[in-house]
Amino acid sequence: MNTLVSQITRAFRxxxxxxxxxxxxxxxxxxxxxxxxxxxxxxxxxxDPAKLALVTFAGSLPVSILGPLPGTIVDMFDRKKxxxxxxxxxxxxALFLSAxxxxxxxxxxxxxxxxxxxxxxxxxxxFEMPTRQxxxxxxxxxxxxxxxxxxxxxxxxxxxxxxxxxxxxxxxFADVDLCYLINGISYIALVFSALAIRADLRPxxxxxxxxxxxxxxxxxxxxxxxxxxxxxILESIVSVxxxxxxxxxxxxxxxxxxxxxxxxxxxxxxMGVGSVCALLLITATAERGLRALVLRCDMxxxxxxxxxxxxxxxxxxxxxxxxxxxxxxxxxxxxxNTMFQLLSPDRLRGRVLxxxxxALAGLSPFGVMFFGWLARGVGLGTSIRIGAAFVMAxxxxxxxxxxxxxxx
Numbered sequence: 279m280n281t282l283v284s285q286i287t288r289a290f291r292x293x294x295x296x297x298x299x300x301x302x303x304x305x306x307x308x309x310x311x312x313x314x315x316x317x318x319x320x321x322x323x324x325x326d327p328a329k330l331a332l333v334t335f336a337g338s339l340p341v342s343i344l345g346p347l348p349g350t351i352v353d354m355f356d357r358k359k360x361x362x363x364x365x366x367x368x369x370x371x372a373l374f375l376s377a378x379x380x381x382x383x384x385x386x387x388x389x390x391x392x393x394x395x396x397x398x399x400x401x402x403x404x405f406e407m408p409t410r411q412x413x414x415x416x417x418x419x420x421x422x423x424x425x426x427x428x429x430x431x432x433x434x435x436x437x438x439x440x441x442x443x444x445x446x447x448x449x450x451f452a453d454v455d456l457c458y459l460i461n462g463i464s465y466i467a468l469v470f471s472a473l474a475i476r477a478d479l480r481p482x483x484x485x486x487x488x489x490x491x492x493x494x495x496x497x498x499x500x501x502x503x504x505x506x507x508x509x510x511i512l513e514s515i516v517s518v519x520x521x522x523x524x525x526x527x528x529x530x531x532x533x534x535x536x537x538x539x540x541x542x543x544x545x546x547x548x549m550g551v552g553s554v555c556a557l558l559l560i561t562a563t564a565e566r567g568l569r570a571l572v573l574r575c576d577m578x579x580x581x582x583x584x585x586x587x588x589x590x591x592x593x594x595x596x597x598x599x600x601x602x603x604x605x606x607x608x609x610x611x612x613x614x615n616t617m618f619q620l621l622s623p624d625r626l627r628g629r630v631l632x633x634x635x636x637a638l639a640g641l642s643p644f645g646v647m648f649f650g651w652l653a654r655g656v657g658l659g660t661s662i663r664i665g666a667a668f669v670m671a672x673x674x675x676x677x678x679x680x681x682x683x684x685x686x
Contacts, residue, residue, distance in 0.1 A: 289426040294417035301471025303433040308464025310441020315457025321528040331650025334525035337400035338643035348405040349632025357479035361472040364406040369465030371399040376458035438550030446543025496629025513637040515672035518645035548597040552604030570683040577673035580606035584666035
């Protein structure tokens with residue numbers, strides 16, 4: 279407990295970090311409210327897990343296409359201005375969807391509007407993720423990064439506890455348009471946080487190289503560094519085969535567990551509980567020597583939890599499994615994020631972090647689409663078991679990899 283308090287104190291003693299943390303937390307609450315509402319709405323009007331997966335695919339496709347390019351842009355421009363512009367654009371997307379639902383656009387048209395908006399907002403998000411993550415390295419000194427990074431991720435996962443609960447209440451007493459409205463307004467918090475940061479977020483230098491050389495430089499650095507290369511491969515496996523179930527939770531809740539709106543909300547909350555527990559554990563045990571063990575264990579446990587999810591029928595047991603999956607996913611991606619931050623030089627941080635974002639959000643949509651279509655053909659349970667098999671194969675590779683994880 280003393281170690282955990284000490285780690286939290288190390289990060290929160292920095293004013294800019296406290297401001298950024300607060301703004302991100304409020305913004306993510308809105309994002310989770312929209313996630314619950316939109317998932318319920320899309321599955322209600324389509325009843326098709328493949329179409330449900332397609333919305334997530336559209337939102338993440340820009341990251342897949344753009345790859346490390348957004349990180350290059352981040353390294354070239356003022357991060358404060360970029361962050362403000364990105365939040366405003368994403369907020370406008372949520373408000374637009376709120377208006378579309380409020381004015382009762384026809385269901386067949388509404389689905390395509392949601393899909394198109396997801397693609398546009400996903401393009402902005404491709405730049406926003408490396409922008410926000412690279413700001414942490416500017417507002418917190420290097421010696422405190424190992425404590426600040428899991429606490430920064432805690433914003434998203436604490437919001438996962440509150441956001442779905444709020445989203446469930448909104449669905450029960452109002453409509454999905456209010457979910458979108460809450461998210462649109464929530465982006466204001468991060469806008470004000472960015473404006474209040476005192477740290478210099480301007481680029482450290484303007485490199486005269488052509489932009490394609492700048493992009494390739496970040497990729498080369500990642501793949502030439504043995505630890506980063508290994509982390510990228512393991513993260514890619516988890517992204518494609520381990521977290522595809524998240525966009526399909528509305529289908530799992532309805533078709534496998536026979537849950538209503540409140541039950542759907544509880545699934546997300548259970549994941550949030552597991553995620554928060556993971557971040558508290560990682561924060562308290564931030565020693566360098568434990569990270570390789572964390573990666574190996576969380577992949578193994580994730581594979582076993584996915585197998586359990588494919589057969590579970592009890593909602594209570596399913597909530598426990600969702601908590602375990604939330605724990606494993608956050609433990610893996612946060613540990614990987616920490617190492618990408620610590621192993622990248624400041625001038626390349628945005629570009630190297632883009633490789634982490636690419637593995638996390640750029641490759642996962644292909645897994646989502648593949649398993650969404652697979653679920654339509656062979657059923658949700660079978661598709662989840664296939665994903666579990668690939669994650670277990672990756673876990674075995676991680677346990678066998680000694681040299682690749684020695685710097686982790």
